[in-house]
Amino acid sequence: MTNCSLALLTIALMCAPAALRAQDARLDARLDAHTRDAVVALIDSAHAEGIPSEPLVQKALEGASKHADGPRILTAVRMLAGELGEARAALGPSSTDAEVIAGASALHAGIAPAALSRMRASRAHGSLTVALAVLSDLIARGVPGDTATTVISALTGAGAADAELLRFQQGVERDIAQGATPSAALGVRAQSAFPIAPRRTP
Amino acid sequence: MRQHDEFDAMEQGDDVLERAAGELRRPLRVNAALFDARVMDEVLRSPSGLRARMASLTQPRTFRVSPLVALAAGLLFAVSVAGSVLYVLPASPESAPRTAARAAAGSPIVQFGFVAPHASSVALVGDFNNWDPKATPLRAASTGGVWSVEIPVRPGRHLYAFVVDGTIWRPDPAAPKATGEDFGEPNSALTVADPGMR
Numbered sequence: 001m002t003n004c005s006l007a008l009l010t011i012a013l014m015c016a017p018a019a020l021r022a023q024d025a026r027l028d029a030r031l032d033a034h035t036r037d038a039v040v041a042l043i044d045s046a047h048a049e050g051i052p053s054e055p056l057v058q059k060a061l062e063g064a065s066k067h068a069d070g071p072r073i074l075t076a077v078r079m080l081a082g083e084l085g086e087a088r089a090a091l092g093p094s095s096t097d098a099e100v101i102a103g104a105s106a107l108h109a110g111i112a113p114a115a116l117s118r119m120r121a122s123r124a125h126g127s128l129t130v131a132l133a134v135l136s137d138l139i140a141r142g143v144p145g146d147t148a149t150t151v152i153s154a155l156t157g158a159g160a161a162d163a164e165l166l167r168f169q170q171g172v173e174r175d176i177a178q179g180a181t182p183s184a185a186l187g188v189r190a191q192s193a194f195p196i197a198p199r200r201t202p
Numbered sequence: 203m204r205q206h207d208e209f210d211a212m213e214q215g216d217d218v219l220e221r222a223a224g225e226l227r228r229p230l231r232v233n234a235a236l237f238d239a240r241v242m243d244e245v246l247r248s249p250s251g252l253r254a255r256m257a258s259l260t261q262p263r264t265f266r267v268s269p270l271v272a273l274a275a276g277l278l279f280a281v282s283v284a285g286s287v288l289y290v291l292p293a294s295p296e297s298a299p300r301t302a303a304r305a306a307a308g309s310p311i312v313q314f315g316f317v318a319p320h321a322s323s324v325a326l327v328g329d330f331n332n333w334d335p336k337a338t339p340l341r342a343a344s345t346g347g348v349w350s351v352e353i354p355v356r357p358g359r360h361l362y363a364f365v366v367d368g369t370i371w372r373p374d375p376a377a378p379k380a381t382g383e384d385f386g387e388p389n390s391a392l393t394v395a396d397p398g399m400r
Contacts, residue, residue: 068386
């Protein structure tokens with residue numbers, strides 16, 4: 001090991017506890033002691049399981065800013081930790097934190113874990129973050145979950161880029177805003193998208 | 203014959219014009235005492251001080267503008283209205299808030315906008331600023347009640363909302379509503395694509 005590597009390792013070891021202390025400081029300032037301790041315990045447990053901890057900190061801070069009481073904050077953090085864990089399991093251990101966060105959102109929207117796994121399989125090497133976020137947003141707009149999953153999975157599998165997925169979502173939202181039913185809007189946009197997206201398939 | 207009739211008509215027209223010009227050239231007789239009394243009466247009836255300034259603001263006025271100026275004003279109005287509409291509608295692949303091309307340390311700059319004509323303050327809160335209402339205040343445009351701010355946001359999916367006048371939480375009406383526990387105050391969802399990813 002070179003001197004440079006040793007120096008980098010030392011810096012990394014010094015920075016890691018500092019980051020944790022910073023998280024604690026944020027919670028210290030915004031939560032009562034009892035809630036803070038319970039939240040920190042949950043976060044530590046989640047961190048040990050490889051679950052990203054920052055979304056949990058943010059959920060607790062959101063609850064504090066919205067003047068939610070301690071038990072409600074704790075329930076929300078616990079529920080999110082469960083969804084993040086489920087998303088990580090469905091997407092695989094190599095998934096990024098951003099993918100896990102977007103996956104948890106999709107699970108909360110009603111997508112089955114098996115559907116997340118299928119999407120992972122359809123895009124093994126690229127990021128699924130945007131695809132999962134688009135899926136969640138379409139469901140939030142009223143598109144049936146199974147239909148949205150089928151269409152987004154097909155687009156992802158056909159090699160649609162993130163920008164294309166976001167444009168697709170915008171198109172569906174625009175059609176809904178102009179009076180189309182969510183299902184019809186998705187169907188029409190899917191018909192126009194599919195002739196384009198497969199060109200990327202090798 | 204026809205030329206003769208036209209000549210007569212022209213002469214008659216000249217007579218009318220000459221009589222009208224004569225009337226206009228005739229000196230105007232004004233009763234000085236009566237004139238002064240009427241002027242003073244109008245002065246006394248007109249508001250003064252603050253009343254005068256308020257009256258000048260509230261009373262309708264008639265403006266005369268050239269067609270060119272009117273056309274320019276109309277174009278300016280149309281451009282400003284179009285700009286406002288584009289501002290609040292999704293204008294980029296990054297959900298409702300607009301993402302500028304430039305990036306700060308891998309985080310694209312995202313522009314957030316909110317229309318609140320009667321607000322005294324608007325703040326952006328989200329999972330990118332610890333949900334702190336004091337962290338990211340929006341700036342008000344000079345007119346129109348449009349508030350905006352540009353900040354770097356890491357790629358990924360984010361939740362956010364606006365806090366109006368320090369207490370009123372509002373989701374972004376132009377963005378998708380977020381799912382999940384929101385503690386009774388709905389959030390909006392923002393997806394920021396990683397510029398480095400396809």
